[in-house]
Amino acid sequence: MAVPDLADSPPVRRLADWDDQQLRSLAATHDTPLYVIDLDRVQANYQRFSAAFPDAHVMYAAKAHTGQSVLSALLDVGADIECAAWGELERSIQAGADPNTLQYTAVNPPAHDLDYAVDLAEDAPGLTITIGATDTLDRLAERGYDGRIAIRINPGIGTGHHEKVATGNDAKFGIPYEQVPDVAERVRAEFDLVGLHSHAGSGVLTDDLEDHCEAIERVGEMARRVGDLEFVDIGGGFGVPYHEDEPPLDLAKTSEMVRDAVGDIDAQLKLEPGRYIVADAGLILTTVNTIKETPTATVVGVDASLATLIRPAMFGSYHPMRNVTAPDREPEPVTVGGPVCTSADVFATDRPIARPERNDILAIGNAGSYGYELASQFHSQPRPAEVALEDGDDRVVRRRETLDDVTRVEQ
Incomplete structure (x- = not known):
């Protein structure tokens, strides 16, 4: 697959930018309803986002679209993949991902998911498991796992386009903020603590950045308290304009505000855009x-x-x-x-x-x-x-x- 030229890739693709004649032809050939995914655009979106964060490690949040064609296209341009379930881990591997590069963000993980991840880590010690409950640590220990762990923080601040995606203040997601140092101490004693993780919400556009960065500030503060980390992962959540009159996300401003919010950390910054890459x-x-x-x-x-x-x-x-x-x-x-x-x-x-x-x-x-x-x-x-x-x-x-x-x- 040829890598698209970013100079030909606008920051947002409106519906009117698609080729009507091509779309009519696709409908006539393949019937409807029909999903259409432009892999050149997927790659360009990833490259544009990565260019805005040149010193960060940008992963793709697979849950946005786990199609093999999308995963393969992103792997071709150097993306790593963040997964939220065992099926996403398996599909990423089938698409060509090195299991050692995968990050598994466990949210109330079923037993089968943990079994799969632990078995995978036996041959892929680079796999990182992100936990959002101490109970998950107990369950991993019961399975004999002592490998790479990231702690998901609940920053107490939720952002995004809808209350159902404002995960940053939802008790379902992450370790309560003030409990993180004690949990980190336990992880260091029993596992390999490599990072902190947080995700405040989804669908964040330029006007939402102040609230989003307030949550990121708390993650940066906790990273400095915990110390000695390989990475600090602030999740994804960066949006695209669904309404025709909405401006696109200002990536330059976003990058500057995110860096300022994280502050000085002796760790790799990670981000996990999903929607921004494929929407x-x-x-x-x-x-x-x-x-x-x-x-x-x-x-x-x-x-x-x-x-x-x-x-x-x-x-x-x-x-x-x-x-x-x-x-x-x-x-x-x-x-x-x-x-x-x-x-x-x-x-x-x-x-x-x-x-x-x-x-x-x-x-x-x-x-x-x-x-x-x-x-x-x-x-x-x-x-x-x-x-x-x-x-x-x-x-x-x-x-x-x-x-x-x-x-x-x-x-």
Whole structure:
């Protein structure tokens, strides 16, 4: 894969920047609903972020998109990978990652996850396990593990686009701040303490940086209290503009503020962007099947649903939409919904879109992160195919599921 030139890569890719003719062709060839991921853009986003933090170790948070094509593309440009579950560890290795470079962030890890990580570490002592509870230390010790540990700090400050992703003040995540020095002492006695970790929240844009950096300041302070660390990992959470009128994250300002917030530490700074790397590199194509005029709304029915993209139903998230069949038609306010039997299955309400007609193809933007990852088989709907774009070509990287795939595990 050719490495993209950053000079040709803008800081944000809007939905209107995609090639409508190419998108129509993909829909005609591969049917809809269809996920599209641009691997050139994925690589460019990683390179741009890394260039803003030249002295830091930038990993990719796999949970944003664990497709093998995405992981392989990022490994090709030197990214390491942070994983939140055993399946992400395995998929990263299958994509070509050296297990010694992986970081596993355990959150209430099931027994199988810990078993897998401990077994993996026997042959890959460079694997780092991040713990957010002393109970996890007990469980690791029971399994005979005495290797690399990072302590996840709960800084008591949450940030991000929604309360459900503001992990920095959620008791589920991390060791309570003032308990960290005692836990560090225990880790040093029983394991190999290599780092501190924290993640304040997700979807952080330039205007949110002050709150985000307040949490980072606390991590830097704790790093100086604990001392003798290999790295300090401040997580990810850096956002992309979902609304068309939102400016992109100012990376230069972000880098400066983050460095100032961390302060002077005798350790490697680590970051784990996920959404920033893949969000604007992906979209969904969906076909209009129904137009219904009512006294209160023009309802546009499409073949994608909350089973395809759950973020609007789960978070109330805004995703840009575009009629790629006829983008020059006069815009009309419409409500766009899918075929799932719930009022939550709506992508947009009273949204001005070039007047849709039956069989038009609509594109739903910024679907590269937490899109396919959260897709389901609700209503017995097989999950969609995914097509990757790279070096001017396209290829199917996930075939469309069939009903046999949906029912295969039943007995």
